[in-house]
Each structure stands twice: as C-alpha cells, then as structure tokens.
Amino acid sequence: xxxxxxxxxxxxxxxxxxxxxxxxxxxxxxxxxxxGEFVCLLxxxxxxxxxxxxxxxxxxxxxxxxxxxxxxxxxxxxPDRVLLFQDAALFPWLSVEDNVRFGLRQSTRSREEQxxxxxxxxxxxxxxxxxxxxxxxxxxxxxxRAALARALATDPSMLxxxxxxxxxxALTRDRLHEELESLWAATRKTVVFVTHNVREAVALGxxxxxxxxxxxxxxxxxxxxxxxxxxxxxVTVMQQASEIMHVLRRALDAATDDxxxxx
Numbered sequence: 001x002x003x004x005x006x007x008x009x010x011x012x013x014x015x016x017x018x019x020x021x022x023x024x025x026x027x028x029x030x031x032x033x034x035x036g037e038f039v040c041l042l043x044x045x046x047x048x049x050x051x052x053x054x055x056x057x058x059x060x061x062x063x064x065x066x067x068x069x070x071x072x073x074x075x076x077x078x079p080d081r082v083l084l085f086q087d088a089a090l091f092p093w094l095s096v097e098d099n100v101r102f103g104l105r106q107s108t109r110s111r112e113e114q115x116x117x118x119x120x121x122x123x124x125x126x127x128x129x130x131x132x133x134x135x136x137x138x139x140x141x142x143x144x145r146a147a148l149a150r151a152l153a154t155d156p157s158m159l160x161x162x163x164x165x166x167x168x169x170a171l172t173r174d175r176l177h178e179e180l181e182s183l184w185a186a187t188r189k190t191v192v193f194v195t196h197n198v199r200e201a202v203a204l205g206x207x208x209x210x211x212x213x214x215x216x217x218x219x220x221x222x223x224x225x226x227x228x229x230x231x232x233x234x235v236t237v238m239q240q241a242s243e244i245m246h247v248l249r250r251a252l253d254a255a256t257d258d259x260x261x262x263x
Contacts, residue, residue, distance in 0.1 A: 082151040177200070
C-alpha cells in the first residue's frame with residue numbers, strides 16, 4: 001500500500017431540505033483513507049452510509065466541508081470513482097461484453113483494445129462463455145460479477161460499493177467475497193464498501209468505520225489486522241465482529257435514549 005491519502009474529508013456534512021422538513025443525514029465528518037485501503041462503512045439503516053458514498057462519488061454535494069481525492073476537490077462524478085449498487089444496474093439491451101465495454105467506449109481506445117480489455121475482465125470474474133448472454137439470462141451473482149468487471153475495465157482509482165452483495169444468497173455472497181478480495185489484492189484499488197453485515201465488514205476490510213444513527217457520525221474506527229483470506233465463520237472474524245457489534249449497539253442505545261429525552 002502506498003503512502004499518502006487517496007480520500008480526504010474535512011467537516012463534510014449533508015442536510016436534506018424538503019419543504020418544512022429538514023433532515024441532517026450526515027454530521028460534519030473527518031476521514032482519511034490511504035491509497036489501496038479497503039474501508040468498510042457499517043451502521044444501521046438511515047445512518048448516512050450511502051449518503052457519504054454518494055458524496056464521495058460526486059452524485060451529491062455536501063452541505064458543509066470539502067472532499068478531495070488524490071488532493072483534487074470532488075466537484076462531480078468522475079471515471080476515477082466508480083459506484084456499484086446492490087442492484088447490478090446493467091443495461092438489459094446489451095450483452096455481457098457490451099456492458100463491460102460500455103465505459104471503454106468513452107475512451108480513445110480502439111475497438112480491438114476495448115474487446116481485449118473486456119475479455120480480460122470477463123475472464124477475471126469467471127464469466128467466460130457468457131460474453132454474449134443477456135442480462136435476464138444471468139443469475140444475481142453473475143450480474144454482480146459483470147457489474148464488477150464493467151467497473152474495473154475502466155481502471156478507476158477508487159471503487160465505491162453500496163451493499164453490492166446484500167440481495168444475494170449466502171453461498172453466492174461467500175464466493176463473491178473471495179473473488180472481490182482476490183481482485184482487490186491484485187489491483188490494490190482503494191475501496192469504500194457499505195454494509196449492514198458486521199462479519200462481512202471484518203472479513204473484507206482493512207478498517208471498519210462504525211457510524212451512529214442519524215445524523216451519522218463516525219463513532220468507531222477499527223483496524224483489522226487478521227491474516228487474509230478470511231471467512232465469515234472464522235472464530236477470529238466472529239470475535240472481532242463481536243467487539244464491533246458492542247460499539248454499534250452502544251451507539252444505537254445512545255440514539256434511543258436521546259430520542260426519549262426529546263419526546
């Protein structure tokens with residue numbers, strides 16, 4: 001892992017206003033993520049995890065503070081920051097290969113080079129033989145593999161992943177954990193990964209950041225030093241997950257107490 005910081009947040013907050021309704025989704029937040037680091041964001045629904053991810057992606061503008069990536073202020077979306085959702089969001093009218101090539105078409109690469117890169121990533125995500133398949137012919141896990149190949153084909157510096165395995169069955173999710181970890185180890189992309197699953201966060205992350213209930217703020221920052229690869233059922237993973245769960249529950253209890261005092 002290189003030195004420096006790939007992602008830098010200072011005082012970044014987000015408040016949504018709709019008519020008379022004001023919702024502070026994310027309290028002013030400071031965060032540094034090193035190049036090549038795999039960071040997992042963990043917290044209850046509505047705590048601002050996805051909001052933070054969309055701010056980094058440039059899909060939302062912060063109400064306060066500034067975000068920089070490689071020391072450049074984030075002023076909107078960029079091909080260097082690719083966001084993957086729980087839904088694979090593939091184009092159903094395109095084949096697997098054409099989906100993977102989609103971002104490459106915006107580049108100056110020749111058609112032959114686009115085809116070569118697409119084939120390379122299709123092979124890396126174990127979809128060889130399905131290049132010409134349509135999206136509706138793929139399983140949920142295969143769709144996420146295709147979405148991951150499309151994201152990595154453009155060679156971004158950062159992957160932003162919003163519960164990409166949340167809708168998958170346990171066996172498919174475990175297999176994709178292994179494949180994602182292998183691809184990350186090979187490419188050393190900076191990854192910011194949102195999840196509700198504490199053990200998933202421990203199994204995948206170099207760091208696990210715990211966010212409090214709304215307005216979201218970082219209340220725990222855990223360095224995960226367990227040897228890789230890790231499995232959800234590993235005793236050490238479960239022990240570390242238990243420690244993090246304690247912090248998460250404490251944050252939930254504090255939020256409940258505050259709500260009762262305000263009532």
